[in-house]
Amino acid sequence: MPDMRFAPPPTVRVAEHPGGMNQVLARSFNERLIMSLLLQHEGMTRLQLGQESGLSAQTISVIVRALERDNLVSKGEAVRGRIGPPTTPISLNPNGAFSIGLHVDRHAIEASIINFVGEPVFQRRSSLAALDVQTVQDTLTGTVDALLSELGAEQKALIAGVGLTLPGRFEADRPEEQAILAHDFEEDLRAHTGFEVFIQNDITATASAETLFGQAKRIDDLLFCYVCEDLKPRLILGGRIYTGSTPQISICDSETWQRTHDAITSGAQDDDPAVRQWLGAVVEKLDTLVQSLGTFATVSELILSAPVPKSITDVLVSDLKLKVSAGLTVTGSQFGPNALAYGAATLPIHSRFTAETP
Known part of the structure; x- marks a missing residue:
């Protein structure tokens, strides 16, 4: 078994009744293992994937064909070596999946859409008129709608989910802030978008993003x-x-x-x-x-x-x-001032497409 260097932390909660990306709703562990390796190493041959994963050549071929069929990986140009037939590197397809990230702070909602290799596609900041549950809920759904309006129909169909991050704590003496931490925003977002929603502490998610893409x-x-x-x-x-x-x-x-x-x-x-x-x-x-x-x-x-x-x-x-x-x-x-929203956006990719170590 390879040394996987970016095992994701468990998400705090996951909203039920997931939607979006039905063709890749549940990937096998071996498929996740191969995608994890391709996230770590850009452009690997079937031989290298077999050596790193411990899987047989036949299994690697079956997995790569399945991932190609779902448009999650693509082949590079064949490389001709001194000995033997040419080898073809396999890479993740940047446009194979997209993910939405939302971070709730005291003053604003920071939002981001990233592609399958962690490249930012759209970013947005929506100010909060007040720090209460209803305002946060309305701003979250409005921000998601604004982000989705930037995508075409094909891209929307490839949304892997929504990541939501919250601070570990607000001010303990402010009941409205504690109410925000207790509210089920992920269920609100699931009902509004139809996508699977993952929620995590903001700093943990951002650290996780560093191990995945940074x-x-x-x-x-x-x-x-x-x-x-x-x-x-x-x-x-x-x-x-x-x-x-x-x-x-x-x-x-x-x-x-x-x-x-x-x-x-x-x-x-x-x-x-x-x-x-x-x-x-x-x-x-x-x-x-x-x-x-x-x-x-x-x-x-x-x-x-x-x-x-x-x-x-x-x-x-x-x-x-x-x-x-x-x-x-x-x-x-490398994520810049929008790092917390970026961390949120990696949660669906981490949870849906990578292999967790025991």
């Missing part, structure tokens, strides 16, 4: 951190995401963060006093976290994600490299 695609052990007003870590060991009672480490209060984020959105750079203060606080907290982690686990990679432009993330990465030990590789997430 910088952590071929990394076994790493620390993923999402930073805003809090530092939100996820430890990934052997390709599995460990959450447990993961702490949220405060960087600043919500009001300070909102002012800082508004300044960044308006074009402030790292020389802005508020931005510089936030960057310095993040670096100090991350350094402390890395040192604490070193007492019980060894990781060589740290991936940072934040709802800020790449220029600010790059400064954060550079500042942290000067602080932490030389043995730790620090990189920024």
